Amino acid sequence: MSEQEYMIQLKAVNKWYGDFHVLKDINLNVKKGERIVICGPSGSGKSTTIRCINRLEPFQEGNIIVSGLELTEDVKRIIEVRKHVGMVFQHFNLFPHLSILENLILSPTWVKGTSRKEATKIAMHFLERVKIADQADKYPNQLSGGQQQRVAIARCLCMNPEIMLFDEPTSALDPEMIGEVLDVMSELANDGITMVCVTHEMGFAKKVADRVIFMDAGQIVEENNPHDFFDNPQSDRLKLFLEQILDH
Amino acid sequence: MAIYGKLEARKAPSNTKGPIHWARENLFKTVLSSILTLFALYIVYIIIPPLLDWMIFDATWSGTKEEIVNEGARWIFIFEKFNLFIYGFYPPELYWRPNLALAIFVLYVIGFRKINHTKVRAFIILSFPVITYFLIAGGLGLEEVGTDKWGGLVLTIIVASVGIIASFPIGIVFALGRQSHMPIIRTISVIYIEFIRGVPLITLLFMSSVILPLFFPEGMEFDKLLRALIGITMFQAAYIAEVVRGGLQAIPTGQYEAADSLGLTYWKKMGLVILPQALKISIPNLVGSFISLFKDTTLILIIGLFDILAMVTLTNSDTNWLGFETEGYVFVTMIYWVICFGMSKYAASIAQKFNTER
Numbered sequence: 354m355s356e357q358e359y360m361i362q363l364k365a366v367n368k369w370y371g372d373f374h375v376l377k378d379i380n381l382n383v384k385k386g387e388r389i390v391i392c393g394p395s396g397s398g399k400s401t402t403i404r405c406i407n408r409l410e411p412f413q414e415g416n417i418i419v420s421g422l423e424l425t426e427d428v429k430r431i432i433e434v435r436k437h438v439g440m441v442f443q444h445f446n447l448f449p450h451l452s453i454l455e456n457l458i459l460s461p462t463w464v465k466g467t468s469r470k471e472a473t474k475i476a477m478h479f480l481e482r483v484k485i486a487d488q489a490d491k492y493p494n495q496l497s498g499g500q501q502q503r504v505a506i507a508r509c510l511c512m513n514p515e516i517m518l519f520d521e522p523t524s525a526l527d528p529e530m531i532g533e534v535l536d537v538m539s540e541l542a543n544d545g546i547t548m549v550c551v552t553h554e555m556g557f558a559k560k561v562a563d564r565v566i567f568m569d570a571g572q573i574v575e576e577n578n579p580h581d582f583f584d585n586p587q588s589d590r591l592k593l594f595l596e597q598i599l600d601h
Numbered sequence: 602m603a604i605y606g607k608l609e610a611r612k613a614p615s616n617t618k619g620p621i622h623w624a625r626e627n628l629f630k631t632v633l634s635s636i637l638t639l640f641a642l643y644i645v646y647i648i649i650p651p652l653l654d655w656m657i658f659d660a661t662w663s664g665t666k667e668e669i670v671n672e673g674a675r676w677i678f679i680f681e682k683f684n685l686f687i688y689g690f691y692p693p694e695l696y697w698r699p700n701l702a703l704a705i706f707v708l709y710v711i712g713f714r715k716i717n718h719t720k721v722r723a724f725i726i727l728s729f730p731v732i733t734y735f736l737i738a739g740g741l742g743l744e745e746v747g748t749d750k751w752g753g754l755v756l757t758i759i760v761a762s763v764g765i766i767a768s769f770p771i772g773i774v775f776a777l778g779r780q781s782h783m784p785i786i787r788t789i790s791v792i793y794i795e796f797i798r799g800v801p802l803i804t805l806l807f808m809s810s811v812i813l814p815l816f817f818p819e820g821m822e823f824d825k826l827l828r829a830l831i832g833i834t835m836f837q838a839a840y841i842a843e844v845v846r847g848g849l850q851a852i853p854t855g856q857y858e859a860a861d862s863l864g865l866t867y868w869k870k871m872g873l874v875i876l877p878q879a880l881k882i883s884i885p886n887l888v889g890s891f892i893s894l895f896k897d898t899t900l901i902l903i904i905g906l907f908d909i910l911a912m913v914t915l916t917n918s919d920t921n922w923l924g925f926e927t928e929g930y931v932f933v934t935m936i937y938w939v940i941c942f943g944m945s946k947y948a949a950s951i952a953q954k955f956n957t958e959r
Contacts (some may be wrong), residue, residue, distance in 0.1 A: 356857055409858050409862060415946065427869075428866075434865060435863070435864040436864045437860065438862070439862070440858075440859075440862040442855060442859065444853075444855050445854075446855040446858065446859035447859075448856065448859070448860075449878065450877050450878050450881065459863070459874075460863035460864060463865065463873060464864040464865060464869075508863070509863075512863065512864070547636055588605060
């Protein structure tokens with residue numbers, strides 16, 4: 354496969370926090386439209402990995418190429434990359450001082466220069482898609498966790514990203530709200546957007562992922578298609594991990 | 602196995618509300634609280650009636666100085682000198698200009714709460730100083746009035762408002778500078794803030810009125826009021842910076858990351874996402890700082906400017922009106938209290954309006 358067809362490329366990425374080696378030689382290629390799920394124990398570096406993709410975290414060695422743009426120290430280049438990449442956080446991170454609608458139109462109008470009218474139209478379209486158009490004038494703290502996370506997804510979509518990063522999107526939710534968020538994510542996956550998702554929802558991984566990646570202690574230990582990943586794990590560490598999370 | 606039916610909500614028992622219950626619960630719950638309540642009532646009893654007698658019932662409200670027979674406050678002194686207290690030496694035939702400025706100010710203050718449009722708000726904040734300046738100083742066809750004629754309450758309000766309005770953006774810049782990742786900018790901000798906060802305002806006023814002119818070429822005249830305003834603004838900016846920094850530190854990193862991930866630049870991130878939240882949190886402390894500044898403005902009398910307090914001192918040296926200090930100072934106290942209390946209440950209502958976080 355030629356280089357251009359990769360949406361995201363991580364080449365031998367290494368990162369340290371002080372003396373602590375958090376990412377060790379991470380190599381990862383993601384094709385356009387591919388859906389990747391990353392799992393692993395906490396502290397394994399999975400969140401750090403996807404946070405490097407939109408440069409929320411700096412890294413010391415290696416190269417990351419996103420949508421044909423290599424990440425450098427250059428602020429303009431970083432912002433250019435971020436325009437192509439949407440990110441959904443564990444704690445939603447909606448802007449509490451702005452209404453739902455204002456949250457959605459903020460970056461289209463200020464980053465892309467879209468007119469307010471046009472941005473509102475786009476925002477309402479995506480709010481309908483995540484099924485909360487009737488909440489447009491409320492403020493984030495008036496919504497439930499599941500609704501807030503759906504707004505956060507819609508906020509990313511308003512920027513028309515090529516890539517969506519999910520950083521444990523359901524970990525902070527009450528159990529009864531996880532389903533509604535996963536439904537929205539599955540729908541997105543069917544639309545062919547490139548997705549990299551850090552999650553512990555193994556059902557979602559089985560159903561949606563093209564490839565599942567297991568990380569431990571800062572490195573990629575195993576990657577496989579979901580079928581073989583869950584039914585035929587190779588490494589001992591993955592076997593142990595799967596035993597621990599699936600037996601409960 | 603057991604199944605339970607739905608329970609209807611009932612009214613609270615009647616002995617848990619009403620004034621008698623309130624008094625029993627709050628004033629006489631224990632022996633100690635009963636004693637304290639009675640003691641407090643006694644204190645009120647020995648203070649309030651004589652005070653009311655002096656201020657209202659035994660006070661002299663009209664007539665001339667020679668006709669005073671009552672023992673209470675002689676408010677005729679205040680009426681006699683009222684214009685001096687309020688306008689200083691401003692030409693009486695031009696009193697309508699500060700009055701108009703005050704009227705516009707009141708309109709703006711009321712309007713600011715009702716308006717939801719950011720651009721209109723910005724226009725209000727930016728246009729007010731310009732309009733006020735031309736109204737009070739003259740120019741543009743209005744007769745000019747030199748700053749040596751400004752005084753009284755008008756001067757107090759001018760100094761305080763200029764200090765507040767000018768120091769606010771400067772303070773924000775220093776607050777951001779103190780959080781900057783660039784070592785030089787951070788160091789400059791820290792040095793500025795810590796230096797100013799380590800020096801009394803009066804020292805800064807002396808410095809700006811005595812030392813500042815040394816830096817200017819010989820013969821260059823530098824308005825005394827302007828020098829005081831520079832000193833006060835520098836002083837206040839350092840305090841604003843620290844208050845705003847407190848607000849900035851209260852914003853979770855997730856907000857910075859969300860703004861970053863959406864592709865906002867540093868200034869847009871700060872201006873649209875971080876500062877609006879940080880300033881909102883800071884409103885109570887900002888107002889506290891503004892109220893302190895309002896009271897601190899009296900220090901300008903040290904460098905020969907006549908604010909309202911200085912006017913009282915000055916009128917007391919009028920040989921026709923000797924011995925009326927008490928009335929003068931009580932009057933000034935009431936003016937200060939009304940304005941500071943108003944600021945406090947107004948800020949609370951603004952904070953309430955912007956509160957979307959519940």
